[in-house]
Amino acid sequence: xxxxxxxxxxxxxxxxxxxxxxxxxxxxxxxxxxxxxxxxxxxxxxxxxxxxxxxxxxxxxxxxxxxxxxxxxxxxxxxxxxxxxxxxxxxxxxxxxxxxxxxxxxxxxxxxxxxxxxxxxxxxxxxxxxxxxxxxxxxxxxxxxxxxxxxxxxxxxxxxxxxxxxxxxxxxxxxxxxxxxxxxxxxxxxxxxxxxxxxxxxxxxxxxxxxxxxxxxxxxxxxxxxxxxxxxxxxxxxxxxxxxxxxxxxxxxxxxxxxxxxxxxxxxxxxxxxxxxxxxxxxxxxxxxxxxxxxxxxxxxxxxxxxxxxxxxx
Amino acid sequence: xxxxxxxxxxxxxxxxxxxxxxxxxxxxxxxxxxxxxxxxxxxxxxxxxxxxxxxxxxxxxxxxxxxxxxxxxxxxxxxxxxxxxxxxxxxxxxxxxxxxxxxxxxxxxxxxxxxxxxxxxxxxxxxxxxxxxxxxxxxxxxxxxxxxxxxxxxxxxxxxxxxxxxxxxxxxxxxxxxxxxxxxxxxxxxxxxxxxxxxxxxxxxxxxxxxxxxxxxxxxxxxxxxxxxxxxxxxxxxxxxxxxxxxxxxxxxxxxxxxxxxxxxxxxxxxxxxxxxxxxxxxxxxxxxxxxxxxxxxxxxxxxxxxxxxxxxx
Numbered sequence: 001x002x003x004x005x006x007x008x009x010x011x012x013x014x015x016x017x018x019x020x021x022x023x024x025x026x027x028x029x030x031x032x033x034x035x036x037x038x039x040x041x042x043x044x045x046x047x048x049x050x051x052x053x054x055x056x057x058x059x060x061x062x063x064x065x066x067x068x069x070x071x072x073x074x075x076x077x078x079x080x081x082x083x084x085x086x087x088x089x090x091x092x093x094x095x096x097x098x099x100x101x102x103x104x105x106x107x108x109x110x111x112x113x114x115x116x117x118x119x120x121x122x123x124x125x126x127x128x129x130x131x132x133x134x135x136x137x138x139x140x141x142x143x144x145x146x147x148x149x150x151x152x153x154x155x156x157x158x159x160x161x162x163x164x165x166x167x168x169x170x171x172x173x174x175x176x177x178x179x180x181x182x183x184x185x186x187x188x189x190x191x192x193x194x195x196x197x198x199x200x201x202x203x204x205x206x207x208x209x210x211x212x213x214x215x216x217x218x219x220x221x222x223x224x225x226x227x228x229x230x231x232x233x234x235x236x237x238x239x240x241x242x243x244x245x246x247x248x249x250x251x252x253x254x255x256x257x258x259x260x261x262x263x264x265x266x267x268x269x270x271x272x273x274x275x276x277x278x279x280x281x282x283x284x285x286x287x288x289x290x291x292x293x294x295x296x297x298x299x300x301x302x303x304x305x306x307x308x309x310x311x312x313x314x
Numbered sequence: 315x316x317x318x319x320x321x322x323x324x325x326x327x328x329x330x331x332x333x334x335x336x337x338x339x340x341x342x343x344x345x346x347x348x349x350x351x352x353x354x355x356x357x358x359x360x361x362x363x364x365x366x367x368x369x370x371x372x373x374x375x376x377x378x379x380x381x382x383x384x385x386x387x388x389x390x391x392x393x394x395x396x397x398x399x400x401x402x403x404x405x406x407x408x409x410x411x412x413x414x415x416x417x418x419x420x421x422x423x424x425x426x427x428x429x430x431x432x433x434x435x436x437x438x439x440x441x442x443x444x445x446x447x448x449x450x451x452x453x454x455x456x457x458x459x460x461x462x463x464x465x466x467x468x469x470x471x472x473x474x475x476x477x478x479x480x481x482x483x484x485x486x487x488x489x490x491x492x493x494x495x496x497x498x499x500x501x502x503x504x505x506x507x508x509x510x511x512x513x514x515x516x517x518x519x520x521x522x523x524x525x526x527x528x529x530x531x532x533x534x535x536x537x538x539x540x541x542x543x544x545x546x547x548x549x550x551x552x553x554x555x556x557x558x559x560x561x562x563x564x565x566x567x568x569x570x571x572x573x574x575x576x577x578x579x580x581x582x583x584x585x586x587x588x589x590x591x592x593x594x595x596x597x598x599x600x601x602x603x604x605x606x607x608x609x610x611x612x613x614x615x616x617x618x619x620x621x622x623x624x625x626x627x628x
Contacts, residue, residue: 014335015496017367021329024365025469028388037365046370051338051351053331054370056360074342123495142497155339155496159470172524173547176517182329182469183456185499185510196499203490210486233487 101154415468
């Protein structure tokens with residue numbers, strides 16, 4: 001039964017426990033208690049995480065682990081020479097040692113990363129390299145793997161790391177099923193960048209969507225590109241370019257379409273006079289609305305309303 | 315300061331803590347202790363998770379939470395009528411109540427899901443619907459949101475749920491930055507299916523890759539489609555179809571290419587006689603290898619070797 005040790009510092013991050021959840025899911029998928037886990041700290045006893053979660057730990061002692069995961073706190077905490085010596089000893093006896101996020105600093109202080117490629121969260125990669133020039137720090141990968149020492153950027157990269165460790169133990173097929181059980185969208189290799197382009201794109205799309213939603217709710221107002229760009233928190237030029245890329249038309253044209261769409265609904269309903277509809281949907285007056293409809297829809301508002309009335313009567 | 319309560323049952327799953335890690339990351343992103351968290355259990359005190367992680371909890375009492383997260387154990391555990399009454403009371407006082415994975419059963423037992431749309435992990439969705447016909451169970455979404463009650467499929471869907479709760483509190487822009495900090499590949503809506511097509515595709519690609527790797531390591535053997543399909547754990551028909559889709563050629567043609575590639579290296583090295591190379595790379599005899607090279611590469615092995623020797627001499 002592979003023994004996993006998770007070494008937590010005082011004030012550990014809750015996300016340090018996430019890789020353990022992956023080993024737990026692997027056990028569920030394997031249908032047997034395959035992995036065994038020990039939560040450890042340097043002195044043992046109850047320790048409290050940075051977010052108030054208090055957890056019972058065993059002291060890091062002479063035991064050997066198949067995998068020893070070394071977690072960090074939100075900020076770098078220095079370890080004592082004694083703790084460093086203890087970590088070196090346990091690491092030497094263990095099959096694999098892997099750091100999570102700022103846990104890389106603990107491994108570095110124990111001298112376990114010298115001459116190796118290692119990573120940490122991008123926010124602290126520069127600091128790691130500055131303090132430990134003997135490490136080849138890779139600031140933009142999810143995890144590194146130079147047996148028997150692995151390092152990861154932490155957070156969700158800890159999940160990717162755990163999946164790869166499990167793949168080593170039980171094979172790719174099982175890991176695919178574990179990932180499916182965890183509803184993970186894709187397996188990511190260590191070389192995967194920490195920064196997601198898809199997430200960026202979503203953010204951009206989101207800005208366009210936010211601007212369109214604002215426009216839809218404020219059709220009565222005069223809507224300039226400047227207004228929409230401000231809502232999207234982009235410069236007018238960036239906004240126009242991104243808007244065109246994503247929608248295939250200019251912001252002005254998109255607003256015209258939104259106005260036509262909103263007015264069309266009100267015209268068909270048949271309750272409000274055309275002048276009111278033109279005002280509410282931002283066309284200003286009835287004549288401008290009529291011209292827009294004739295040009296774009298090929299039918300005047302009067303004809304649209306008549307057709308809708310006939311359809312209801314039928 | 316929004317107060318988050320996480321209600322854990324005895325034998326809770328470690329992954330129940332993952333959403334808390336998201337709130338922790340939000341605090342880090344916001345640069346202030348915005349969210350506060352309490353880990354709770356029905357009676358309070360130290361409780362042990364299904365994987366041996368022991369955690370300190372407060373008793374679920376009269377406090378009101380902005381968000382109360384209700385976790386589950388690996389299997390459904392029934393709650394007492396008293397615990398149900400307590401949960402109903404705290405839920406009534408709290409802003410939002412959300413279940414993680416099998417925590418949906420606890421909400422259902424407390425009557426909090428009656429007449430609502432709800433979800434749980436796909437493995438238990440049928441059981442939830444059977445036991446509680448008054449719930450509209452959606453077996454394939456990451457989370458549901460019918461204020462003030464949310465339900466999630468748990469595991470990574472708990473992360474998606476937490477991100478959406480945070481979005482409600484602090485806006486989309488901040489959530490994008492929290493997701494980036496967590497190295498989450500994309501933001502997923504509640505309607506996102508539990509099952510990932512991309513993951514499936516990776517699995518399929520992986521099968522083709524596994525078969526190709528097997529072929530590359532066993533070129534000397536007679537390699538039939540049946541052999542490769544077996545390695546890929548697919549039927550020969552499925553395998554040929556998927557292989558063609560992914561590589562654009564038939565398995566037989568791919569093996570021929572692998573043989574040519576491997577033989578070419580050995581021919582250029584100039585150490586082994588052609589007959590040996592032909593045997594090692596599965597062409598069988600020198601004449602068949604020569605015909606394959608002339609047909610495919612447009613050069614006979616002898617010419618290739620001579621060119622390589624000249625290049626080395628130059």
